[in-house]
Amino acid sequence: MISIDDITKRLEEKGKQDIIPQITNAYTLASVAHDGIYRESGEPYITHPLNVCKNLLDMEIYDANTLSAALLHDVVEDTNISLFDISTFINQDTAMLVDGVTKISRLNFSNKENQNLANTRKIINGLNKDVRIIIIKLADRLHNMNTLEFKRREKQIENAEETLQLFVPLAISIGAHTLKNELEDLSLMYLEPDEYKKIEEQKLKLYQEFGPKIREMSSMIDEILNNKNIPHHIKYRTRNIYDTYKKLLKGYKMENIYDLYYLKVIVDTIDNCYLTLCSIHSMYPPINSRFKDYIYNPKTNFYQSLHTTVSYDDKIIKAKIRTKEMDHIAAYGVSGFWNIPNGKTIEETQEEIRKRSGFAKKLFEIDQHTEDNRTFYDAIKEEVLIDHVYPYTESGEIIELPKGSTIIDFAFEVNPDLAEHMTGALVNGKEVPFNYKVQNHDTIQIIAKGIPDRTNWEEFAYNMSTKLKIKEKESK
Numbered sequence: 001m002i003s004i005d006d007i008t009k010r011l012e013e014k015g016k017q018d019i020i021p022q023i024t025n026a027y028t029l030a031s032v033a034h035d036g037i038y039r040e041s042g043e044p045y046i047t048h049p050l051n052v053c054k055n056l057l058d059m060e061i062y063d064a065n066t067l068s069a070a071l072l073h074d075v076v077e078d079t080n081i082s083l084f085d086i087s088t089f090i091n092q093d094t095a096m097l098v099d100g101v102t103k104i105s106r107l108n109f110s111n112k113e114n115q116n117l118a119n120t121r122k123i124i125n126g127l128n129k130d131v132r133i134i135i136i137k138l139a140d141r142l143h144n145m146n147t148l149e150f151k152r153r154e155k156q157i158e159n160a161e162e163t164l165q166l167f168v169p170l171a172i173s174i175g176a177h178t179l180k181n182e183l184e185d186l187s188l189m190y191l192e193p194d195e196y197k198k199i200e201e202q203k204l205k206l207y208q209e210f211g212p213k214i215r216e217m218s219s220m221i222d223e224i225l226n227n228k229n230i231p232h233h234i235k236y237r238t239r240n241i242y243d244t245y246k247k248l249l250k251g252y253k254m255e256n257i258y259d260l261y262y263l264k265v266i267v268d269t270i271d272n273c274y275l276t277l278c279s280i281h282s283m284y285p286p287i288n289s290r291f292k293d294y295i296y297n298p299k300t301n302f303y304q305s306l307h308t309t310v311s312y313d314d315k316i317i318k319a320k321i322r323t324k325e326m327d328h329i330a331a332y333g334v335s336g337f338w339n340i341p342n343g344k345t346i347e348e349t350q351e352e353i354r355k356r357s358g359f360a361k362k363l364f365e366i367d368q369h370t371e372d373n374r375t376f377y378d379a380i381k382e383e384v385l386i387d388h389v390y391p392y393t394e395s396g397e398i399i400e401l402p403k404g405s406t407i408i409d410f411a412f413e414v415n416p417d418l419a420e421h422m423t424g425a426l427v428n429g430k431e432v433p434f435n436y437k438v439q440n441h442d443t444i445q446i447i448a449k450g451i452p453d454r455t456n457w458e459e460f461a462y463n464m465s466t467k468l469k470i471k472e473k474e475s476k
Helices: 004-013 019-035 049-057 065-074 083-089 092-101 111-123 131-146 152-175 179-193 192-228 240-249 270-283 324-339 348-356 358-367 373-383 405-412 417-419 465-476
Strands: 231-240 261-267 304-310 316-324 424-427 443-447
Touching: 004 019, 004 049, 019 049, 019 065, 019 083, 049 065, 049 131, 065 092, 065 131, 083 092, 111 131, 111 373, 131 152, 131 179, 131 324, 152 179, 179 192, 179 324, 179 358, 192 231, 192 240, 192 261, 192 270, 192 304, 192 316, 231 373, 261 270, 261 324, 270 304, 270 316, 304 465, 316 324, 348 358, 358 373, 358 465, 373 465, 405 417, 405 424, 405 443, 405 465
Parallel strands: 261 316
Antiparallel strands: 231 261, 304 316, 424 443
16 A cells, blocks of 8 residues: 655655655645545545555656645545645645645535536636646546546446546647556446457457567667667557557457557657658658658647658558657656756746647637636537647648638637638648638648638538637627
């Protein structure tokens, strides 16, 4: 069973002795608050906040206030400890974070649904208030999902569905792909246990056939990179079970999922990412249509990497090439920013995240245009918590849009003032109608010459936020 000694030992190993006194104080307050309370597993309740704190350490988060808030995240909701007590005993910043992850009391609402909608809005808006709030909530949900076996079946299904609908998209939005994969697989394990086990067994069987090729290719890349004195580390990776499950639902056969297994090559610099790419292409014929450069065209959730797919001895093998910093951000998202030396404070880092994150910008926009919680949640569900496409402007800027978005949505996302005067659009050099559905990697040019015909614009728009903008423009 985890203890505070396990937490302090981890901090000592990382040279973070200076924050141990605050963490110990937070633990003392939490252990007193939860004294005599037990989880359904039979363990003392304090093991839960300790595990949430451990999950944050696994993400290499060493911010004292974030870790303190993890230890105290349930005390206001479940005990007599108040935010004022936390502010007094620890500090105001920790109290603010605890407030961000604390559910709004049922007493403020006429029914449970309205309470749930308000709490969902509060959690999601945590990104624009303080991104650490969402990171704590994800660490909390991860431990709850890892101990879901002790819940009754109805609660297991409810928690698994909520995880897929809310917490997985939140993990994706901040670029935390390792968390996303873990939460997805844990959810599927309870929602479709037979399918989960079947896929797990099939993947293991396929690896016995596919593994030798992966290992051979890894050994050859290792040799050539050593000869070129490029510091590197190569790992074998596999698609998580839930992603594989979704592919199978679309009609794929498991043996035909080309990136079911892939190589991940970690190097020291961006220059060496490209030298490694050249080295791989010099040995194996690349499949050009499957090459992606996310280093100089990063995704809006900060993901950076080179993706290439090559042919090797009648097998199609994918490789991802990135630096150690990119790999950490790919795994744990924006939480990784605090561990990359850049001379910025947490506040400055958070401001950079709000400015660069497509999710944060869209969230702020929807929050500004919607008053009631139901409309807010519906808009978020339709535009943010779903699959996205990534087209480009004519200048090469990548734009994140919900899958199903049209030219109208693209125009209002890029520049609402220009969109108002739009008379046409070119996609990859060809003229398209305004209801054209935008695809991944489309390059789109908005034309604003002459008098616009706004007939059916609202009907052609896919996104609720676009419809609201059009209505606002018409009302002026």
